[in-house]
Amino acid sequence: MTAPDGSGPLPPRRLSDDEIAELRAPYERLIGFVPPRILARTDLGARIDPELLRLQEAARLRAMYPACFDAKTSQLMLFGILLALMSDAARLHAVAARRAGASWEELSAVVGLAYLFRGLPAANLGAEVLQKLAEAEGQGRRTPGDAPA
Secondary structure, eight states: OOOOTTOSSOOOOSSOHHHHHHHHHHHHHHHSSOOHHHHHHHHHHHHHOHHHHHHHHHHHHHHHSOTTSOHHHHHHHHHHHHHHTTOTTHHHHHHHHHHTTOOHHHHHHHHHHHHHHHOHHHHHHHHHHHHHHHHHHHTTOSSTTOOOO
16 A cells, blocks of 8 residues: 655755754743753754744744733733643743743642633642642752752
8 A cells, every 4th residue: 555645754854953043942941951842843843834933933022921921920910821821831831931030839820810710720839839849949950850950
Protein backbone atom coordinates (compact mmCIF):
# COMPACT_ATOMS: atom_id res chain seq x y z
CA MET A 1 0.00 0.00 0.00
CA THR A 2 1.41 3.42 -0.86
CA ALA A 3 1.42 6.34 1.53
CA PRO A 4 -0.87 9.30 0.79
CA ASP A 5 0.68 12.45 -0.59
CA GLY A 6 2.41 14.50 2.09
CA SER A 7 3.11 11.63 4.43
CA GLY A 8 6.54 10.69 5.67
CA PRO A 9 9.18 12.87 7.28
CA LEU A 10 8.67 16.58 7.68
CA PRO A 11 10.22 18.85 5.07
CA PRO A 12 13.50 20.56 5.89
CA ARG A 13 13.53 23.88 7.71
CA ARG A 14 13.05 26.92 5.53
CA LEU A 15 14.39 29.32 8.16
CA SER A 16 18.02 29.63 9.17
CA ASP A 17 19.16 28.59 12.61
CA ASP A 18 19.83 32.28 13.31
CA GLU A 19 16.26 33.30 12.48
CA ILE A 20 14.80 30.49 14.56
CA ALA A 21 17.05 31.51 17.45
CA GLU A 22 15.86 35.11 17.01
CA LEU A 23 12.21 34.01 17.14
CA ARG A 24 12.87 31.94 20.27
CA ALA A 25 15.00 34.57 22.06
CA PRO A 26 12.06 36.42 23.67
CA TYR A 27 11.08 33.21 25.47
CA GLU A 28 14.62 32.83 26.80
CA ARG A 29 14.56 36.42 28.06
CA LEU A 30 11.08 36.10 29.54
CA ILE A 31 11.21 32.74 31.33
CA GLY A 32 14.80 31.61 30.96
CA PHE A 33 14.19 28.81 28.46
CA VAL A 34 12.03 27.88 25.47
CA PRO A 35 9.14 25.62 26.53
CA PRO A 36 8.74 22.32 24.64
CA ARG A 37 5.49 23.35 22.94
CA ILE A 38 7.11 26.54 21.67
CA LEU A 39 10.07 24.53 20.40
CA ALA A 40 7.67 22.24 18.55
CA ARG A 41 5.60 25.11 17.08
CA THR A 42 8.62 27.08 15.93
CA ASP A 43 10.24 23.98 14.44
CA LEU A 44 7.08 22.98 12.57
CA GLY A 45 6.43 26.53 11.42
CA ALA A 46 10.00 26.87 10.17
CA ARG A 47 9.39 23.80 8.02
CA ILE A 48 5.80 24.25 6.83
CA ASP A 49 4.84 27.94 6.96
CA PRO A 50 7.63 30.31 7.97
CA GLU A 51 5.60 33.43 7.18
CA LEU A 52 2.78 32.36 9.50
CA LEU A 53 5.34 31.65 12.22
CA ARG A 54 6.81 35.15 11.79
CA LEU A 55 3.30 36.65 11.98
CA GLN A 56 2.41 34.61 15.08
CA GLU A 57 5.52 35.76 16.89
CA ALA A 58 5.07 39.40 15.85
CA ALA A 59 1.44 39.38 17.07
CA ARG A 60 2.47 37.67 20.30
CA LEU A 61 5.16 40.26 21.01
CA ARG A 62 2.80 43.13 20.18
CA ALA A 63 0.03 41.82 22.45
CA MET A 64 2.27 40.66 25.29
CA TYR A 65 4.22 43.89 25.63
CA PRO A 66 1.76 46.78 25.29
CA ALA A 67 3.29 50.19 25.96
CA CYS A 68 0.81 50.86 28.79
CA PHE A 69 1.93 47.88 30.96
CA ASP A 70 5.27 46.85 32.30
CA ALA A 71 6.34 43.23 31.90
CA LYS A 72 5.43 42.34 35.50
CA THR A 73 1.86 43.60 35.12
CA SER A 74 1.40 41.79 31.81
CA GLN A 75 2.73 38.54 33.24
CA LEU A 76 0.55 38.78 36.35
CA MET A 77 -2.51 39.26 34.14
CA LEU A 78 -1.53 36.36 31.90
CA PHE A 79 -0.96 34.17 34.96
CA GLY A 80 -4.49 34.99 36.16
CA ILE A 81 -6.10 34.47 32.77
CA LEU A 82 -4.41 31.12 32.34
CA LEU A 83 -5.34 30.04 35.88
CA ALA A 84 -8.97 30.87 35.11
CA LEU A 85 -8.67 28.74 31.98
CA MET A 86 -7.03 25.96 34.04
CA SER A 87 -4.11 25.97 31.64
CA ASP A 88 -0.79 24.40 32.53
CA ALA A 89 0.82 27.41 30.80
CA ALA A 90 -0.08 29.41 33.94
CA ARG A 91 3.13 28.00 35.43
CA LEU A 92 5.26 29.59 32.73
CA HIS A 93 3.69 33.00 33.27
CA ALA A 94 4.16 32.70 37.03
CA VAL A 95 7.85 32.13 36.33
CA ALA A 96 7.89 35.11 33.96
CA ALA A 97 6.13 37.30 36.53
CA ARG A 98 8.70 36.37 39.18
CA ARG A 99 11.54 37.10 36.76
CA ALA A 100 9.89 40.48 36.08
CA GLY A 101 9.83 41.28 39.82
CA ALA A 102 6.45 40.00 41.06
CA SER A 103 6.28 39.18 44.75
CA TRP A 104 4.69 36.10 46.26
CA GLU A 105 1.98 38.39 47.65
CA GLU A 106 1.16 39.69 44.15
CA LEU A 107 1.08 36.19 42.68
CA SER A 108 -1.11 34.97 45.53
CA ALA A 109 -3.48 37.92 44.99
CA VAL A 110 -3.82 36.85 41.35
CA VAL A 111 -4.69 33.34 42.52
CA GLY A 112 -7.39 34.90 44.70
CA LEU A 113 -8.80 36.82 41.73
CA ALA A 114 -8.87 33.69 39.59
CA TYR A 115 -10.64 31.90 42.45
CA LEU A 116 -13.48 34.46 42.34
CA PHE A 117 -14.37 33.55 38.77
CA ARG A 118 -13.14 29.96 38.39
CA GLY A 119 -13.47 28.60 41.92
CA LEU A 120 -11.42 26.14 43.90
CA PRO A 121 -9.88 24.41 40.89
CA ALA A 122 -8.09 27.67 39.98
CA ALA A 123 -7.10 28.27 43.60
CA ASN A 124 -5.74 24.72 43.82
CA LEU A 125 -3.81 25.03 40.57
CA GLY A 126 -2.46 28.43 41.57
CA ALA A 127 -1.34 27.23 44.98
CA GLU A 128 0.35 24.21 43.42
CA VAL A 129 2.12 26.38 40.84
CA LEU A 130 3.37 28.84 43.45
CA GLN A 131 4.48 26.16 45.90
CA LYS A 132 6.44 24.31 43.22
CA LEU A 133 7.94 27.56 41.94
CA ALA A 134 9.04 28.56 45.46
CA GLU A 135 10.56 25.12 45.96
CA ALA A 136 12.41 25.36 42.64
CA GLU A 137 13.73 28.83 43.47
CA GLY A 138 14.87 27.60 46.88
CA GLN A 139 16.85 24.86 45.17
CA GLY A 140 18.40 27.21 42.60
CA ARG A 141 16.26 25.94 39.71
CA ARG A 142 14.48 28.10 37.15
CA THR A 143 11.25 26.12 37.20
CA PRO A 144 9.91 22.94 38.78
CA GLY A 145 11.49 19.92 37.14
CA ASP A 146 14.67 21.71 36.03
CA ALA A 147 18.10 20.69 37.19
CA PRO A 148 19.83 23.18 39.54
CA ALA A 149 21.32 26.13 37.70
